[in-house]
Amino acid sequence: MTIRFVLNGREMCLDVAPDRRAVVLLREDLAVLGPKEGCGSGECGACSVLVDGEHRLSCLMLAAQLDGREVLTSEGLGDTETPHPLHQAFAAHGAVQCGFCSPGMVVAAAGLLGKKARPSREEVRRVLSGNLCRCTGYVKIVDAVLAAARVLRGRP
Amino acid sequence: MNVRLPVTLAELFAALEEPGARVLAGGTDLLVQLRSRAGAHGSQTLVGLERIRELQGITATDGVIRIGAAETHASILENRLARSRLPLLTAALAELGGPAIRNMGTIGGNACTASPAGDSLPPLYALEAEVELASRQGLRRMAISGFIQGPGRTSLERGEILSALLVPQAKGFDLHHFEKVGRRSALAIAVVSLAALIRRDPSGRVLEARLALGSVGPTVLRCPEAENLLTGRRLTLASLKPAAAALRRAVTPIDDVRATAAYRRQVAGNLLLRLAVLA
Numbered sequence: 001m002t003i004r005f006v007l008n009g010r011e012m013c014l015d016v017a018p019d020r021r022a023v024v025l026l027r028e029d030l031a032v033l034g035p036k037e038g039c040g041s042g043e044c045g046a047c048s049v050l051v052d053g054e055h056r057l058s059c060l061m062l063a064a065q066l067d068g069r070e071v072l073t074s075e076g077l078g079d080t081e082t083p084h085p086l087h088q089a090f091a092a093h094g095a096v097q098c099g100f101c102s103p104g105m106v107v108a109a110a111g112l113l114g115k116k117a118r119p120s121r122e123e124v125r126r127v128l129s130g131n132l133c134r135c136t137g138y139v140k141i142v143d144a145v146l147a148a149a150r151v152l153r154g155r156p
Numbered sequence: 157m158n159v160r161l162p163v164t165l166a167e168l169f170a171a172l173e174e175p176g177a178r179v180l181a182g183g184t185d186l187l188v189q190l191r192s193r194a195g196a197h198g199s200q201t202l203v204g205l206e207r208i209r210e211l212q213g214i215t216a217t218d219g220v221i222r223i224g225a226a227e228t229h230a231s232i233l234e235n236r237l238a239r240s241r242l243p244l245l246t247a248a249l250a251e252l253g254g255p256a257i258r259n260m261g262t263i264g265g266n267a268c269t270a271s272p273a274g275d276s277l278p279p280l281y282a283l284e285a286e287v288e289l290a291s292r293q294g295l296r297r298m299a300i301s302g303f304i305q306g307p308g309r310t311s312l313e314r315g316e317i318l319s320a321l322l323v324p325q326a327k328g329f330d331l332h333h334f335e336k337v338g339r340r341s342a343l344a345i346a347v348v349s350l351a352a353l354i355r356r357d358p359s360g361r362v363l364e365a366r367l368a369l370g371s372v373g374p375t376v377l378r379c380p381e382a383e384n385l386l387t388g389r390r391l392t393l394a395s396l397k398p399a400a401a402a403l404r405r406a407v408t409p410i411d412d413v414r415a416t417a418a419y420r421r422q423v424a425g426n427l428l429l430r431l432a433v434l435a
């Protein structure tokens with residue numbers, strides 16, 4: 001089938017099997033490598049994306065479901081030249097070790113900050129509660145999100 | 157595997173007539189299940205509910221809250237009507253899965269999966285909710301306890317969907333309590349859960365108690381014996397202990413990877429004792 005959707009601000013139109021899993025479509029067909037497939041069954045959050053601003057798991061979505069939607073991954077927030085405050089804060093706070101969970105964490109956090117400019121520590125912890133990290137112990141990730149929220153609030 | 161995303165109920169019922177058609181709501185149960193049996197479903201058609209307006213919306217009529225089956229857990233949690241009138245249900249949904257699972261998974265999917273660990277179910281049993289089923293032939297209604305027949309089994313007929321949950325607001329009940337015990341706090345399937353609704357007179361004596369337990373048998377369990385033992389009593393450890401013993405007798409838990417049957421039986425009673433400190 002033909003699907004049209006907006007990926008990281010760019011209009012996409014592609015011919016794809018309707019049951020292709022979104023995480024595979026993003027990674028293998030479109031080379032968008034932020035979303036990772038960790039568990040493939042909803043347990044780890046590594047495949048997190050924002051769909052119309054909402055945090056979803058691309059391992060549990062099919063290509064057909066992307067039609068007409070707006071999809072955002074970590075790449076859409078910023079790149080090496082123009083990183084997003086979340087990217088900068090993750091780097092500055094040591095919130096990235098192996099990095100496998102990081103794009104998913106950043107996306108989950110961006111979903112929260114899109115709705116709430118001044119989240120509490122508890123709210124950040126709760127919003128990341130479905131994203132597993134095997135390395136950092138989470139504290140630095142939460143610190144980074146709170147720091148990025150402060151930076152974003154300071155912007156005009 | 158084909159995927160259809162109808163936008164009206166009429167289109168949905170037509171799509172469901174295709175051979176091998178299956179309803180897809182949030183996909184958080186179904187897609188996990190299909191993936192674990194990869195390869196065997198080439199001729200299936202998944203028919204998605206996510207674009208059908210008629211299956212969304214939360215409205216109140218005469219103390220009954222109607223929740224469209226395709227409402228996600230997150231949208232119910234954000235809904236003011238649901239939060240203020242159905243605190244028992246929203247307390248349970250707040251603990252279901254993690255944030256992304258709540259953004260995707262629907263209340264209709266939770267009911268149709270008919271897992272004894274489904275977190276919406278103990279509250280729906282305690283609230284004596286009804287389900288509304290829709291097909292080309294029209295609508296029918298039945299109690300949630302009649303709809304769910306066993307693990308993974310419901311009264312849905314071929315070509316029929318769950319269209320809404322009809323949940324009476326528990327007017328006059330002054331204690332709405334849900335507690336789930338899992339292996340960890342997020343993304344944990346219940347090892348045991350309890351939904352309790354209590355209505356008391358001004359002196360604190362129980363006029364009516366409704367107790368529903370999850371993950372302790374093939375379906376969610378109401379326990380009339382324990383409910384009766386509490387009636388006329390105040391919620392103290394002395395009155396709760398015999399009722400907890402009745403709960404432990406009534407449950408039929410199993411051993412599995414998450415817990416032993418003996419642990420589940422013990423905790424089922426212990427959860428009731430908590431009411432002594434809440435009351």
Ligand SMILES: Cc1cc2nc3c(=O)[nH]c(=O)nc-3n(C[C@H](O)[C@H](O)[C@H](O)COP(=O)(O)OP(=O)(O)OC[C@H]3O[C@@H](n4cnc5c(N)ncnc54)[C@H](O)[C@@H]3O)c2cc1C
Binds near residue numbers: 182205226312
């Ligand atoms: C990581 C993870 C954690 C989870 N944690 C929990 C938890 O803590 N508690 C809990 O209760 N559940 C949990 N679940 C299970 C699941 O998320 C819920 O049961 C959810 O509510 C299912 O809804 P869905 O819309 O995703 O259903 P789907 O997967 O789309 O559908 C489930 C089944 O119901 C059928 N169906 C769905 N809607 C309808 C309808 N309206 N009419 C007819 N048939 C229908 C489908 O055909 C399918 O057979 C978890 C799942 C995952 C992956």
Ligand code: FES
Binds near residue numbers: 036040041042044046
């Ligand atoms: S890969 Fe999607 S949640 Fe783990």
Ligand code: FES
Binds near residue numbers: 102
């Ligand atoms: S940094 Fe390695 S999993 Fe989080």
